Amino acid sequence: MPADGAVAASRRVERVLALRSFPGLALVDPAHLAVMAEVAEERAFRKGEVMLTPGTPVRSMHLIRRGDVAILREGIAVRTFRGGDIVGAIAALTRAPEGQHIIALTDTTTFEIDVSDFEEVLEESFALLLAALRGTLRGALECRLQIPGDAGYSLPPLEPTRTTTELGLVERVLFLRRLNPFGAPRVEALAELAREMVEVTFRAGAQIWRLGEPSPYSLVVWSGVISAITETGQRFRFGPDSVVGGIDSIAAEPRWYIARAETDVVALRGDASLLMDVIEDHPDMGIAMLRAAAGSLTDLYARVDRLALDSRE
DSSP states (O other): OOHHHHHHHHHHHHHHHHHHTSTTTTTSOHHHHHHHHHHOEEEEEOTTOEEEOTTSOOOEEEEEEESEEEEEETTEEEEEEETTOEESHHHHHHTOTTOOEEEESSOEEEEEEEHHHHHHHHHHOHHHHHHHHHHHHHHHHHHHHHSTTTTTOOOOOSOOOOOOOOOOHHHHHHHHHTOGGGOSOOHHHHHHHHHHOEEEEEOTTOEEEOTTOOOOEEEEEEESOEEEEETTOOEEEEOTTOEESHHHHHHTOOOOEEEEESSOEEEEEEEHHHHHHHHHHOHHHHHHHHHHHHHHHHHHHHHHHHHHHHHHO
């Protein structure tokens, strides 16, 4: 091998090893990390330098190798990150037109990866897709725990009950297809998921799960209302068309609230292991879910950041 070829191969190995040091990437197949290494651009920023400019759509993410960076809102640092963290990914996945304002707090080096290249790797690597999805949902859970009152959930349902009908395969697919958490996957993926989901019912007043329990499944509510209360007293409700327990089950986190049937409830139960099998077979569904989760996390970050800014006034 020519000397320059040996140097290039050595640099690729170094990049793969560097990428593997990031949390969530340790279990990714080396072949897929090698593809990421090929599309990753090494960047260096001086202290105070702007990494991402507000008002400019974000098209790439930065995997921080060394240094500290901050996300600014209204010129104030609301969140900080350091080596091993990733910034810009959520804004890039959602193609947010408002962009992000990120600066280097110290001299910083990163791997910059274009979001289109990243999504291509996600299509090939289930481990990376799962890590990205879980990381995004854990971020959403952390945000919800910081929002007092309703944990950032919407207003109570206007129509809490529906006429119970036979939820056959076609009805299930149509039902799941209109739910935002699943994005906009192909019908084949939803059919595979819907076919294995189990219809369950709960009588009014029944406790569905306790705080801190394992979370092997989520519930998609067809009819009825489920009430929730967290350890710190946050209260919120889920009505028809809600996915209950989805954050914790996909993120493999314990139940973070007590769930109880406020009315009679009819729902579809989907095991997390089943969903993972479907995503592995249909990565486009996983990417659609990742984009939907990123959009939700963007809104939650805005609420948490607003709370932080208001507390300083």
